[in-house]
Amino acid sequence: MIQNERQYKVTKAKLKDLEKELSKLLENRESATNTHPRLMRMQSAALEDQIQMMYREIAEYKDLKDGKVRITIDRLSELPIALIKARISSGMTQGELADKIGIKEQQIQRYEANHYQAVGFDRLLEIAKILSIELVDEVVLQPSR
Known part of the structure; x- marks a missing residue:
């Protein structure tokens, strides 16, 4: 998950690199005589998967920044991600949140x-x-065993 502008920029740069690498791999597919075709397909599939994952992360970050995402959680264990998403969605940087709490951005x-x-x-x-x-949902207690 992209958590700040720096990670966003790094992800976009890595995405460009991966797309170039995939393009080279596909161009060289025909002339690669010492690489098994199955290995070539596996390499390209792995790159395509990484590229799609990065596109999803970039889109999620943009949507959060634009306030287009409704943040809901089903379990208390999802609260940390909800806090991160809520900060991004509110337009608040990590530094601004830190200032409001009275701690350093690095924290x-x-x-x-x-x-x-x-x-x-x-x-x-x-x-x-x-x-x-x-938090507006109910607390459900499971019977002890």
Whole structure:
């Protein structure tokens, strides 16, 4: 998942590189006599998969930035991704979120890189409040066994 403008730019650059690599591979397919055709197909399929994944990530990031995505979660374990998406969707940078909390931008980068794993509950609530996240669903308790 692309989490900031820097990652967005890096992903776009890598995408161009992969597209060039795929183009070269397809051009050389006919003249490659020492590479088995099945291996060539596997290489091109792998590149195509990576390219499609990057297109999806870029599109998701753009949609989030444009506020075109409704963020919903089904499990509490999805909250970290929802926080990241909500920050992007609100147009807030990692630095701006950090300023509102009173910490350094690098700390927000670490939080997001680790999907908020080591963040205390109070801090999660503070971030959710700043991002105007409201949990509206019910809590379902599973019977103990």
